[in-house]
Amino acid sequence: xxxxxxxxxxxxxxxxxxxxxxxxxxxxxxxxxxxxxxxxxxxxxxxxxxxxxxxxxxxxxxxxxxxxxxxxxxxxxxxxxxxxxxxxxxxxxxxxxxxxxxxxxxxxxxxxxxxxxxxxxxxxxxxxxxxxxxxxxxxxxxxxxxxxxxxxxxxxxxxxxxxxxxxxxxxxxxxxxxxxxxxxxxxxxxxxxxxxxxxxxxxxxxxxxxxxxxxxxxxxxxxxxxxxxxxxxxxx
Amino acid sequence: xxxxxxxxxxxxxxxxxxxxxxxxxxxxxxxxxxxxxxxxxxxxxxxxxxxxxxxxxxxxxxxxxxxxxxxxxxxxxxxxxxxxxxxxxxxxxxxxxxxxxxxxxxxxxxxxxxxxxxxxxxxxxxxxxxxxxxxxxxxxxxxxxxxxxxxxxxxxxxxxxxxxxxxxxxxxxxxxxxxxxxxxxxxxxxxxxxxxxxxxxxxxxxxxxxxxxxxxxxxxxxxxxxxxxxxxxxxx
DNA sequence: CCTCCTTATTACAATCAAGAAACAAAGAAG
DNA sequence: CTTCTTTGTTTCTTGATTGTAATAAGGAGG
Numbered sequence: 001x002x003x004x005x006x007x008x009x010x011x012x013x014x015x016x017x018x019x020x021x022x023x024x025x026x027x028x029x030x031x032x033x034x035x036x037x038x039x040x041x042x043x044x045x046x047x048x049x050x051x052x053x054x055x056x057x058x059x060x061x062x063x064x065x066x067x068x069x070x071x072x073x074x075x076x077x078x079x080x081x082x083x084x085x086x087x088x089x090x091x092x093x094x095x096x097x098x099x100x101x102x103x104x105x106x107x108x109x110x111x112x113x114x115x116x117x118x119x120x121x122x123x124x125x126x127x128x129x130x131x132x133x134x135x136x137x138x139x140x141x142x143x144x145x146x147x148x149x150x151x152x153x154x155x156x157x158x159x160x161x162x163x164x165x166x167x168x169x170x171x172x173x174x175x176x177x178x179x180x181x182x183x184x185x186x187x188x189x190x191x192x193x194x195x196x197x198x199x200x201x202x203x204x205x206x207x208x209x210x211x212x213x214x215x216x217x218x219x220x221x222x223x224x225x226x227x228x229x230x231x232x233x234x235x236x
Numbered sequence: 237x238x239x240x241x242x243x244x245x246x247x248x249x250x251x252x253x254x255x256x257x258x259x260x261x262x263x264x265x266x267x268x269x270x271x272x273x274x275x276x277x278x279x280x281x282x283x284x285x286x287x288x289x290x291x292x293x294x295x296x297x298x299x300x301x302x303x304x305x306x307x308x309x310x311x312x313x314x315x316x317x318x319x320x321x322x323x324x325x326x327x328x329x330x331x332x333x334x335x336x337x338x339x340x341x342x343x344x345x346x347x348x349x350x351x352x353x354x355x356x357x358x359x360x361x362x363x364x365x366x367x368x369x370x371x372x373x374x375x376x377x378x379x380x381x382x383x384x385x386x387x388x389x390x391x392x393x394x395x396x397x398x399x400x401x402x403x404x405x406x407x408x409x410x411x412x413x414x415x416x417x418x419x420x421x422x423x424x425x426x427x428x429x430x431x432x433x434x435x436x437x438x439x440x441x442x443x444x445x446x447x448x449x450x451x452x453x454x455x456x457x458x459x460x461x462x463x464x465x466x467x468x469x470x471x472x
Numbered sequence: 473c474c475t476c477c478t479t480a481t482t483a484c485a486a487t488c489a490a491g492a493a494a495c496a497a498a499g500a501a502g
Numbered sequence: 503c504t505t506c507t508t509t510g511t512t513t514c515t516t517g518a519t520t521g522t523a524a525t526a527a528g529g530a531g532g
Binding site: 177178179183187191192193194195222223224225228 | 348350351354355358384385386398399
């Protein structure tokens with residue numbers, strides 16, 4: 001699957017053997033990996049490399065996996081970052097996901113490489129589906145959308161958006177340049193089982209334009225198809 | 237839309253209620269369906285009926301969904317066949333393994349009919365734009381048609397086209413060099429259930445030529461047959 | 473050169489899609 | 503419980519899109 005090829009994964013593991021094993025199998029699947037040998041390094045690399053997912057050993061020198069987890073969760077920017085925990089014993093596993101520690105999934109050692117890769121993919125998939133799951137930033141001219149903070153600003157001025165408006169704009173930004181049908185937008189923002197008229201999209205587009213005059217020009221309707229956010233030459 | 241009307245979907249499900257439900261909603265959307273009650277039958281029907289997509293229940297008598305998946309994936313002819321898995325529980329491991337074994341997506345029961353249909357469509361769309369399916373870009377001399385953006389440009393100059401004009405041109409480009417009868421064009425662009433005079437095509441050809449003088453020469457009428465877009469020596 | 477059949481061109485009317493605004497319903501906040 | 507916000511639907515309107523019909527033009531066979 002080509003989808004995984006641009007995902008970056010931070011592997012936090014002090015045992016070289018396991019680190020190399022995990023690295024090898026993830027890279028074979030097209031992921032990029034970043035290694036970290038301990039908790040301190042892990043936190044540093046999360047900041048620097050902005051990985052899409054963290055594979056985190058529970059047993060680490062200096063600062064254990066749970067601590068790393070807690071720290072990551074306490075900062076808005078990384079609160080949503082998917083974490084896959086590696087645990088040595090099966091007994092501990094219940095407490096990991098169940099408790100408020102914040103790991104999203106776990107694998108117990110010894111694990112099969114295949115199982116690990118499957119979990120990683122599943123986690124990424126799950127997160128991908130969730131709205132607001134990406135600690136990302138969209139730039140479009142003077143507009144900035146911060147997903148982690150759930151904020152949109154024009155220049156320095158924050159513009160409050162409602163949930164639907166935000167979701168809609170996010171989808172437009174993420175797929176800028178492409179024509180998005182009302183049906184696609186409804187599925188993406190409203191959910192796969194939303195029953196309602198497609199005109200709902202029109203109304204929300206209009207509301208977006210009212211709040212963000214920038215979009216008046218930038219969002220164009222493609223008759224009988226849907227809407228498109230024009231590429232901005234200024235954007236990033 | 238005429239696009240889905242020729243797609244065939246194999247539904248593999250042992251529970252009659254669910255089978256009928258799925259069948260009903262897919263057919264309401266214009267898909268043709270083929271039922272199979274178990275894994276053996278499923279594999280047989282895949283061979284015989286060559287469906288475009290398989291909706292596959294994970295829990296089946298005799299041979300479960302994962303086995304069917306594996307078998308389909310192991311044969312080159314069906315390795316790329318899109319598979320949508322139906323799972324009873326939202327249990328993580330099942331879905332992970334399912335995806336790892338090559339299901340392309342899954343829906344957990346109970347599911348809403350709309351969600352299922354949406355997933356099926358999304359899957360077909362995703363697959364359609366990958367392998368030998370339709371290209372994202374048509375080039376013809378200085379003309380470029382970008383399907384995702386729904387844009388046609390001559391050199392660098394964009395030429396706005398209406399929905400019908402766009403569809404018509406797309407069909408001509410895709411089948412360049414062939415003579416296309418008016419009836420074929422009506423079916424492809426207007427849909428199979430269009431009632432109208434075949435002269436309509438002529439008018440739209442005319443409008444295309446007006447907007448794109450390049451086509452004045454390139455699109456020729458073949459008397460008592462239809463129209464043809466001449467091969468362009470410059471094209472790709 | 474005529475005649476019949478097919479296509480080109482134009483003009484016009486019917487239809488349709490999207491913007492706007494107002495309203496109603498559903499939710500959240502207090 | 504009340505009030506304000508968010509969300510979805512409906513109606514009206516306007517302008518673009520689309521289909522058809524009328525007329526001109528072409529072309530092959532006699």
